[in-house]
Amino acid sequence: MVDNESNYSASNYRTPDGAPTDIVIFTIISKDRNTRKKSLPTRELNVMLIQRKIWPYESMWALPGGFTLETETVYACAARELKEETGVANVHLEYFNVYSELGRDPRGWIISHAFLALVDEDELAHRKADVDASDVRLFPVHEALAMDLAFDHKRILEDALHEIRKKMLTTTIAKEFLPEEFTIGELYQVIQTVVPEFAEQNFIRKITSTRSRKGIIEEVLNPDGTLKGSNRFSQRAAQLYRFTEVEPQLSIYS
Amino acid sequence: MVDNESNYSASNYRTPDGAPTDIVIFTIISKDRNTRKKSLPTRELNVMLIQRKIWPYESMWALPGGFTLETETVYACAARELKEETGVANVHLEYFNVYSELGRDPRGWIISHAFLALVDEDELAHRKADVDASDVRLFPVHEALAMDLAFDHKRILEDALHEIRKKMLTTTIAKEFLPEEFTIGELYQVIQTVVPEFAEQNFIRKITSTRSRKGIIEEVLNPDGTLKGSNRFSQRAAQLYRFTEVEPQLSIYS
């Protein structure tokens, strides 16, 4: 450590024993419903947990993460741990809070940085080969919340859930859980999966034809210029949409 | 440091040299306009800076802050430094980001936690007695942004400004810059001071009588039940309002 001034006060004090990251990885798992006709799948919000092998909290389930190295930023650490522990790369990864309560980690004075990762379930499909599946698992969020997690990870998970719910309604992060091209029905389902109380009778009209929201998503066209549809979830083909670059600005005053 | 397991990996690595906090303290300064009749003041968003006395960045202006102690959370550290360095207590104080870029601090591997403090100018009035005014000063935000600040504090200030602008429009933080009871004109001015591009022709009607926003503020009544007005800024008395507990929920989808 550089310390070429006698009055540099921090050098007289204890320094932290580590600045790890904890990563709350959310994904939405779809299951076919086995109806007689084509239908939308059921969707469920899941969170990835890892079973600890060592002290402290040995054998308990915890959020993935690890200690930041002196050669990287906390964001780089989160990205590295995400790749190492779950095999996932190039996904939405976002810092959301710090946890520094005294005694939160029996290993010492450890200030943890919590990240939110949003992963499409297809990304996790190839993952399975990379990583031993026995100690890394997806849990439905309501199950994870009922578990006894290591450290203060239950609190972190609760905070992450609150954050993702807010962002689902105020930003376009829904796109992280959807393919490039999707139907209005899929988008609606994704929103409802994260925010169960969301309901909007005339959803399709609001999202496609009110002036203030127009531009968030746009219709996908075929090469020949006609509207592109999909009949993956229905007999009648549904219009496909994609998100644009537009990020809507919200205000309580206008 | 507790380390009773040989395979506790962090113990093999270097640990951070400190986890300080940096506090971006915003206030709005009002100045009377000296018009012939009563009038609204001009308002300007200011930020509090402190002139460094020691290495590194000696004599440069910087954000107030300091190192977190092992006996406190980062939030407690920010609150303590705020009190110690500026004499301000019991104000809105909110965590907003972490800064961990390599080489951001010549003293070593130092991960900083940035807070946003919102202070009413009246709070700062009594402060002046407590603290030596020569090395703690308020700067108009546009001036501060043009200065050469210590560390990465310019970047932190820019991020803080972005954050406060977003929150001004999406939450009720305007109340931090207003007295308990205020007029619509004052509220409108506060919003415009932080977000200059804000303009809303029928502001009074929207904020007081549209269903979705009704409840954010409420009229103040006199003890006898009549509407309470104020003629501090105008000949014609203006209705006084106060913020309620209601926090509006925004959504891009409805």
Added chain:
DNA sequence: TGAATAGTGTCTATTAGACAATATGAC
């Protein structure tokens, strides 16, 4: 009387909100 802010009237276009109705196409 006019400066300076406070607040209302009025008109049109757009949006919200609630339901009903129709469209599509494979099984």
Added chain:
DNA sequence: GTCATATTGTCTAATAGACACTATTCA
């Protein structure tokens, strides 16, 4: 013909957006 989703019609009430207008008070 039926199922399951997709999409449009229709009606009323509420809100947006733009401007003009009136109200208040006191120096």
